[in-house]
Amino acid sequence: MAHGDSTLTRTFSYPDDLARLWGPAAPRDRPLRVLGLFAHPDDEVFCVGGTIARAAAAGAETAIVSLTRGEAGQIRDSATATRRTLGATRVEELGAAGAALGVGGVRCLDLGDGYLARMPYADLVAQVRPILEEYAPDVVVTFGEDGGFGHPDHIMSARAVLTARAQLARPPRVLQARFPPQGQLLLDLLVDWLVSEKLRFVGTAGFGNALRLFADGSSVLGFAADHLQVQWFPVGSYVIEQGEPPNELFCILSGTVEIVVEDADGGLRTVDTAGPGEFVGQDGLATNRPRNAHVIARDDTTCFVLAPGARDLSAGRGTTAVAAGTGGPRPAPAPVGSANEVTVDVSAALDEKIAALVAHRTQYALDAELLPRQVLGPLLSSEHFTVID
Numbered sequence: 001m002a003h004g005d006s007t008l009t010r011t012f013s014y015p016d017d018l019a020r021l022w023g024p025a026a027p028r029d030r031p032l033r034v035l036g037l038f039a040h041p042d043d044e045v046f047c048v049g050g051t052i053a054r055a056a057a058a059g060a061e062t063a064i065v066s067l068t069r070g071e072a073g074q075i076r077d078s079a080t081a082t083r084r085t086l087g088a089t090r091v092e093e094l095g096a097a098g099a100a101l102g103v104g105g106v107r108c109l110d111l112g113d114g115y116l117a118r119m120p121y122a123d124l125v126a127q128v129r130p131i132l133e134e135y136a137p138d139v140v141v142t143f144g145e146d147g148g149f150g151h152p153d154h155i156m157s158a159r160a161v162l163t164a165r166a167q168l169a170r171p172p173r174v175l176q177a178r179f180p181p182q183g184q185l186l187l188d189l190l191v192d193w194l195v196s197e198k199l200r201f202v203g204t205a206g207f208g209n210a211l212r213l214f215a216d217g218s219s220v221l222g223f224a225a226d227h228l229q230v231q232w233f234p235v236g237s238y239v240i241e242q243g244e245p246p247n248e249l250f251c252i253l254s255g256t257v258e259i260v261v262e263d264a265d266g267g268l269r270t271v272d273t274a275g276p277g278e279f280v281g282q283d284g285l286a287t288n289r290p291r292n293a294h295v296i297a298r299d300d301t302t303c304f305v306l307a308p309g310a311r312d313l314s315a316g317r318g319t320t321a322v323a324a325g326t327g328g329p330r331p332a333p334a335p336v337g338s339a340n341e342v343t344v345d346v347s348a349a350l351d352e353k354i355a356a357l358v359a360h361r362t363q364y365a366l367d368a369e370l371l372p373r374q375v376l377g378p379l380l381s382s383e384h385f386t387v388i389d
């Protein structure tokens with residue numbers, strides 16, 4: 001049954017958790033307007049990627065503005081950009097990420113990556129205010145006072161949003177992205193995945209490097225609490241010694257290792273080899289029993305190493321060693337937030353969020369199929385905000 005005037009009386013509503021996030025800022029007679037305002041292309045993904053994708057899917061009008069082109073960022077893959085082209089490339093990447101998230105529009109200003117904290121504060125506010133006036137958002141998402149992990153551009157853009165907003169006749173609600181330490185370990189997720197695979201996982205050297213970059217970003221933002229390092233093992237040295245407690249997971253970046261079992265009579269049997277993109281050490285971590293074989297570098301070997309904490313130098317080795325748990329105390333679980341803190345489950349938008357991450361090729365060198373959802377899901381499925389009215 002058709003009603004000719006149904007569009008006139010249409011009301012807009014959002015899933016419960018999003019409605020709580022918008023609060024009274026959400027109008028009922030038109031789509032909500034959500035603006036993500038950040039310092040660099042790629043800030044949007046971890047801060048609000050899943051939430052803004054869900055908002056767009058629910059009918060909100062969405063936009064992302066970056067105050068800089070991110071030209072001072074790292075270039076993780078030399079094939080993607082040069083120092084001269086990085087800014088233009090990252091503008092394109094933001095466009096692709098916005099499309100992946102279903103965001104209505106993206107824009108990059110060119111205030112200078114690394115300069116937001118150095119330019120006169122009034123000038124920065126004078127840049128931010130017209131953006132708020134033009135987009136007239138009901139809700140603005142930006143960083144918190146800590147800038148996520150202390151980047152001065154993040155801190156100053158977040159501060160400028162608050163100052164500019166206070167100058168408006170109708171100030172929008174501000175959502176500050178928070179990154180509370182989650183206390184989970186990428187190590188545990190990887191071990192669960194690896195031992196659940198029927199066939200041994202074999203990656204590539206590129207896989208190892210992408211994993212390293214992803215793990216690094218995850219630990220910086222508190223999604224994972226692993227202790228990360230790259231270790232070099234000269235030819236003939238032990239990566240793992242049979243009998244030692246299982247503390248670390250190794251992903252081989254270069255070189256080859258032999259898996260050697262030492263029998264009770266001291267005889268040595270080489271049972272396997274592993275090379276770039278392959279893991280060693282997952283079985284001991286899964287069972288929490290002393291290492292059941294040596295892993296010996298057959299060439300000079302480099303490994304990306306994940307551990308729950310710094311290495312325990314007093315751990316005993318040999319057949320009498322007792323597994324004392326993996327690497328000392330595990331990180332504490334995330335603290336419960338206060339009343340103005342809202343957490344959004346974005347697992348329904350995980351594919352979009354991963355696609356946006358992949359779009360930022362110069363920063364993450366990731367492949368959408370790099371890691372299975374069972375590993376990525378727990379790390380990327382929650383977004384946390386502090387609400388400021």
Ligand SMILES: [Zn+2]
Pocket residue numbers: 039040042043151154
């Ligand atoms: Zn940034």
